[in-house]
Amino acid sequence: MMSEVIHLKERNRKLFEKIEEISGEKVTLCEQCGICTTSCPMADEMDITPAGIMRYSQMGDETVLDSEAIWICASCFTCTVRCPRGIDLAKVTEALRELNLRKNIDRIDVSHLDEELDELPAIAVVSALRKFTS
Amino acid sequence: MKKFPYYPGCTLKQTARNFEESGIASAKALGIELVELPRWNCCGAVSSLTSDEIMRHVAPIRNLVRVQQMNDDGLLDNEYRLVVLCSMCFNVLKRSNLIVTKDAEMLRTINEFMDTEPDYEGTVEVIHFLEVLRDIVGFDKLRAKLKKPLEGLKVSPYYGCTLLRPKEVGIDDVESPTIMEELIKSLGGEAVDNPYRSLCCGSYHTVGDNKKIVAERAYKIINAARKNKAEAIITSCPLCAFNLDNRQKLVKELHPDFEYMPVLYFTQLMALALGKEKEAGFDGNFVDSRPLLKEKGLIKD
Numbered sequence: 001m002m003s004e005v006i007h008l009k010e011r012n013r014k015l016f017e018k019i020e021e022i023s024g025e026k027v028t029l030c031e032q033c034g035i036c037t038t039s040c041p042m043a044d045e046m047d048i049t050p051a052g053i054m055r056y057s058q059m060g061d062e063t064v065l066d067s068e069a070i071w072i073c074a075s076c077f078t079c080t081v082r083c084p085r086g087i088d089l090a091k092v093t094e095a096l097r098e099l100n101l102r103k104n105i106d107r108i109d110v111s112h113l114d115e116e117l118d119e120l121p122a123i124a125v126v127s128a129l130r131k132f133t134s
Numbered sequence: 135m136k137k138f139p140y141y142p143g144c145t146l147k148q149t150a151r152n153f154e155e156s157g158i159a160s161a162k163a164l165g166i167e168l169v170e171l172p173r174w175n176c177c178g179a180v181s182s183l184t185s186d187e188i189m190r191h192v193a194p195i196r197n198l199v200r201v202q203q204m205n206d207d208g209l210l211d212n213e214y215r216l217v218v219l220c221s222m223c224f225n226v227l228k229r230s231n232l233i234v235t236k237d238a239e240m241l242r243t244i245n246e247f248m249d250t251e252p253d254y255e256g257t258v259e260v261i262h263f264l265e266v267l268r269d270i271v272g273f274d275k276l277r278a279k280l281k282k283p284l285e286g287l288k289v290s291p292y293y294g295c296t297l298l299r300p301k302e303v304g305i306d307d308v309e310s311p312t313i314m315e316e317l318i319k320s321l322g323g324e325a326v327d328n329p330y331r332s333l334c335c336g337s338y339h340t341v342g343d344n345k346k347i348v349a350e351r352a353y354k355i356i357n358a359a360r361k362n363k364a365e366a367i368i369t370s371c372p373l374c375a376f377n378l379d380n381r382q383k384l385v386k387e388l389h390p391d392f393e394y395m396p397v398l399y400f401t402q403l404m405a406l407a408l409g410k411e412k413e414a415g416f417d418g419n420f421v422d423s424r425p426l427l428k429e430k431g432l433i434k435d
Binding site: 021022023024041042045072074075076077078080081088090091094095098108113114115120121122123124125126127128130131132 | 143144145148149150176178179180182183184185186220222223295299300301308309332333334336337338339340341342343344347351372373375376
């Protein structure tokens with residue numbers, strides 16, 4: 001069988017290493033079977049699929065940091081419990097969100113919510129702030 | 135009365151007061167007193183999934199210290215099983231507990247940080263109230279205590295995510311859970327299958343510009359229940375409850391053919407079946423379940 005070693009460019013290697021470090025997951029274990037994508041209840045809302053997120057992460061491709069998909073993932077862990085390679089994909093998307101949030105780029109502005117805060121359950125507000133703000 | 139330490143969480147004091155009241159009343163009817171932790175704090179609602187944010191485990195662990203203190207102070211008799219009703223809080227507390235008890239260095243760091251608190255010694259077990267019903271009370275014993283079996287009521291369980299996933303935190307089989315179905319049956323009702331019973335409702339996307347994500351999932355979950363002849367849905371999560379219940383208004387706007395369906399906390403139906411109708415808090419849900427319950431002869435007016 002032919003095999004080919006992929007050498008990442010310096011900046012891609014750095015991003016790949018950061019993703020693995022923050023998530024604590026080995027994204028190279030992914031072999032693109034796609035079970036995550038077929039299991040994902042949010043896949044139809046995403047611009048790249050969960051398997052796509054894994055592929056971009058393996059390649060250290062910055063495109064993934066600008067995707068909508070990493071914010072659409074709501075950490076439901078369906079892919080996590082089904083991944084045949086044992087990868088916790090929810091941790092990978094969390095790491096990708098964190099890589100944005102740690103640059104102080106917030107995803108939502110609480111002062112501009114269109115709904116009164118007291119109408120929403122406290123856990124909705126707290127969890128949204130935890131996931132979308134730095 | 136058997137006493138257990140109990141963690142309510144923020145939302146049970148706010149939009150989900152009927153969850154707490156019906157839960158406490160049901161427990162009491164089964165000979166269990168849920169003793170609220172003194173000086174509990176918000177658990178953070180979602181677990182940090184990063185490898186490097188120890189700080190985010192402090193809030194959950196601080197709550198577990200309270201359980202040790204309650205035992206030390208004689209408020210509990212050697213009872214370290216912390217009961218949680220909100221399945222989101224349950225997930226966060228259990229997860230942090232599992233993480234720090236497997237990582238001595240992290241636990242030491244957290245204990246050193248909480249320098250005004252006693253050390254957490256890893257003695258607490260976080261359990262969900264549904265586990266109390268299944269494993270401590272037993273569904274057979276629950277059935278024997280019914281005052282008003284939910285005869286003829288067809289109920290779809292909705293597990294959502296946090297009761298089941300990830301695997302090490304879940305209280306039942308991750309793909310084929312039965313605990314809610316068993317509960318419905320032991321309350322005298324009919325458990326209706328729902329293929330989307332553990333499909334994510336969209337969670338915190340209910341905040342901000344992506345509410346439609348939640349509404350579309352609610353539409354899917356509720357319609358699947360209806361297709362299988364369910365008349366109501368039960369849940370154990372105040373966020374799922376909001377998304378499946380209150381967001382039906384938005385579902386109706388997006389899909390005019392949609393029909394409302396009551397979504398209740400499992401404890402509300404349990405309180406009713408145990409003769410605690412007053413504490414069931416049926417006036418606290420968005421979609422009113424009382425016309426249905428009247429039609430079934432389960433409540434009067």
